[in-house]
Amino acid sequence: MLGLKSPLISVSGSTFKCALMLMVYDLAIFFLFLAVRPDILVWLYDDKFVIVNGLLHYVDFRPGYPPIGKLPYTYLYKAFGNAESILLYQLAILDLTIIILHKLLRDLTTRRRARALTLIMALYPPLIWTTICSAHADVLALLWLVLSIYFVKSRKPLAVGVFSGLGFLTKVYNAILLLPAFVSFKSHRERLVLLSSFLTTVLTISAPFLALDPLMYISVYTHHLLRGPSESIFALIDGYFSHTGFLHPTYEAAIYAWQFASVYAPSNLDHFRYAWSYPQFQYVSLALQASFFSALSLMMGAYRGAKALKVLSLAMLSYFTFSSLWSPVFSIPVFIIIMLATLDVKAVHQASILTTFILVDSLHHLVWSPWPPLDVHMGLLIVVVSRAISTSLALYIATRSGG
Amino acid sequence: MKLLEALAASLIVLILITATVLCLNLVNFVKTDTKVIVSQAHAKAHSPVVIEVPSFNKYDRVYLILDASMPIYDVAVIPEGSLIPLPLDVEGIETDVRYPILLTKHFFFVANASGTARLVLYMQPKAPYAIKDLEGRTRFEVFSYDEDGEEYVGIDLEVVEFAQNGFTQTLLILPLNEVIQPDFQVRGKLKLLQGKIAYVNFMIMTDVTWYAFNIAPSTLRPNSNVNFNVNAGSRELLGRTGEFLGKKGLFVAIGIGLCNRQFGVGEVPRATLAIGDITITNGGKKMVMKSQLLHEYELPYRLYIFRKFQPTGEHFLLVSALISEVLAFSYAAIELWRRRDEHTARTLQCY
Secondary structure, three states, rough: HHHHHHHHHHHHHHHHHHHHHHHHHHHHHHHHHHHHHHHHHHHHHHHHHHOOOOOOOOOOOOOOOOHHHHEEEEHHHHHHOOOHHHHHHHHHHHHHHHHHHHHHHHHHHHHHHHHHHHHHHHHHHHHHHHHOOOOHHHHHHHHHHOOOHHHHHHHHHHHHHHHHHHOOOOOHHHHHHHHHHHHHOHHHHHHHHHHHHHHHHHHHHHHHHHHHHHHHHHHHHHHHHHHEOOOOHHHHHHHOOOOOOOOOOOHHHHOHHHHHHHHOOOOOOOOHEEEEOHHHHHHHHHHHHHHHHHHHOOOOOOOHHHHHHHHHHHHHHHHHHHEEEHHHHHHHHHHHHHHHHHOOOHHHHHHHHHHHHHHHHHHHHHHOOOOOOOOOOHHHHHHHHHHHHHHHHHHHHHHHHOO | OOHHHHHHHHHHHHHHHHHHHHHHHHHHHHHEEEEEEEEEEEEEEEEEEEEEEEEEEOOOOEEEEEEOOEEEEEEEEEEOEEEEEEOOOEEEEEEOOOOOOOOEEEEEEEOOEEEEEEEEEEOEEEOOOEEEEEEEEEEEEEEEEEEEEEEEEEEEEEEEOOOOEEEEEEEEEEEEEEEEOOOEEEEEEEEEEEEEEOOEEEEEEOOOOOOEEEOOOOOOOOOEEEEEEOOOOOOOOOEEEOOOOOOEEEEEEEEEEEEHOOOOOOOOOEEEEEEEEEEEOOOEEEEEEOOOOOOOOEEEEEEEEEOOOOOOOHHHHHHHHHHHHHHHHHHHHHHHHHHHHHHHHHHHHHH
């Protein structure tokens, strides 16, 4: 009896401890929010516009995010119209993300290290900033990413397909996980399940929008193709030092992406109708992303377990690293990817790598703060160069240790 | 198993056929979904200009774009209510002073019914600047003003709504589009004719940020003249000097600020100023913006009619078929995978 009882007691004890820690964490974040009082609702200007003018997202209007990434915010704004409801929603997602991440790390490394890494992630400043200061779907996209990686590791094609589908409907980058996942599943039937579950998730959730106005719905995705580079090495060499955003009349989102493109001549100052000063850079960026990402994804087939996950992380890292479009919130998935790619290096090395990224990513946020410590040009230059050095260093250490 | 495999294969074929028909229908629509009319009308100050909007369908979007230096009192739609205007908003702010919309004026409508319509524009004399509100909302009127044989552009500003900070700021914008050189200098003259101002700033907009230099303080009395000279040595409001040198200057502007604290209860918050010629020197070149108003001028415009997709019965049928086929295919794929797993488990048990 005792032999059966003690593990039960220990399990519920540790669950209770975790729940208590999460509660303290949530309270701390909530108090931080009350102390800072950021104007979260400012991000929801398009929701306000749509509600006031009686328009419908994805039918009359193309927001910047797919439906799962946008509609919860619209409904929260419509129902409560306050920042607290948004924060509580994001906090709930953040908690889930932390729990799943801890579970994933527990399966990959020692209990102590998993706990330490989860704590580092929970206290990662850009993640806290995004939760309390932004009303965009970055934390939710992270949840789907962590869940998809978790199920790639658990070799569950159905779950990977469903969660990458949900991820794609939150923030487009989640869909890229499909390629390494496809390679990692060996049998044709598993691959078929992966693809069909992804497609089913995407199409069934998109069905109402595809029925009412497929062109507006497609525009939500295609308008991103007009966007120029930002806050990346390619952007800086090209001469674009500004932030990503839609500095156009909001009603221009009530027309299709290609109709919008017909209104403006491309310019290297207009982020949403960008003309590259050096057009070859966009192809260089794309070629580097595609070649590294596909090569590393194809390598997934040769590995299993933790090693396969490391290759998967490196593939994802190459996608982000060579992207011409970057924004401070991109740092969040990248931080987790770096964490997963360096699980097999010495703890002290991993800690130094993560600390470097924390510093660089926090500086990146500060560059756009109301009182930036550096001029935007200089700040972005330092951030971009430091990130390139940190990534190279992380890659060197990760590949040297991991083989 | 065999039956399921055959079902999955035939579903793939069906999905491909349905998706192709759906895509072809959409491509056909997209081919003709934009109509652009680039034209110009002859405008006379204080007289209406009529722009015809040719046939449109319900929910189509009608977008009129004009040069921002075209001063418009008002725009009316005939027949009334046939086109519903959407309000201007740029990331939550009711101003359009960000690139690239700074030098254009926009009017966006959603068609309330199928048919044709006319847009009636009530015009003012044309100033050499684009006049736009940066903070709050004002109603402005431009007029010619002469003093001692010198010509000025007069601008009468009346506040419609102060911004939350209690100010309005109206910009008179001039395009620059040059890299700012060390010899950069802007000289000009202005005069407060009546009313009260909070400030007049001279502003330089680079591709990243604004630089603002105070050229007239709130203590300026009516009928006082201000001669200003902004150059690389001038200190701007945040204490920066010459930081704009070497950066791409997109626009320069005169920003006229009014503050609600300066006006008593019942007092109409307004100010009337006169702006003289503005001379900009940069990289050895000199540009003079003459302070002249045109009472008759050409009004170039771009009118877009954007068609909006309206689903038909055939479209609903195709989308429903596609979703059903994908669901059925997914079911077949999962069943095949599950049965193979069970089969493998049974085989392992036998051994």
